[in-house]
Amino acid sequence: MKDLISTEYKDVLAWEHSHTPGKWGHTASMYVNNIVQNSNGVTEWLDYGAGHGGLAIAVKEKHGDKYTITEYEPSRPDATKPEPKDYVVCVDVLEHVEPDLIDNVLDDLQRVTNKYGYFTISCRLAAKILKDGRNAHILVKPKEWWKEKLESRFTIKDESWEPGDKNYRVIIEKITKEKI
DSSP states (O other): OOOSSOHHHHHHHHHHHHHSTTOTTOGGGGGHHHHHHTSTTOOEEEEETOTTTHHHHHHHHHHTTSOEEEEEOTTSTTOOOOOOEEEEEEESOGGGSOGGGHHHHHHHHHHHEEEEEEEEEEOSOOSOBOTTSSBSOOOOOOHHHHHHHHHTTEEEEEEEEETTTTEEEEEEEEOOGGGO
16 A cells, blocks of 8 residues: 555654644534535445544534444554545545645545545645644645546536635545446
């Protein structure tokens, strides 16, 4: 398997997670209604880049046990290669990926997405500065750049742009042989 995160960056993120408990992965809770609406009835999901698991907590609060969410957070010490799911949620994750590993991560997202996905990407600097002095959003690119990267791996079913927040939201579908 290709590297998805360097050892050095994994250590930085692990330190950040341990010193800001509950702060990583909470953004997904803002999108719960849209995430559920775009799940196409799929009840087993993968939260790719789950942070502290804010999505699973918010979904359980609103929908009880209707959805089963597997979390993948590469900076957790127990992180293992996630298994593919029919629905993959990746909220505010890709801007945190090391630039030289973004293609590996996008290829892995393609691998784990059996059918559908809901992705959001921030296209601006974060307020947070990491302990190593870098901005927490270490990969800030315009939405057009992200769209090109995603279109080479998925069919974009819907997209929206929030210019005030500079957030790019994308609903994707896996490219099947029939669509190629």
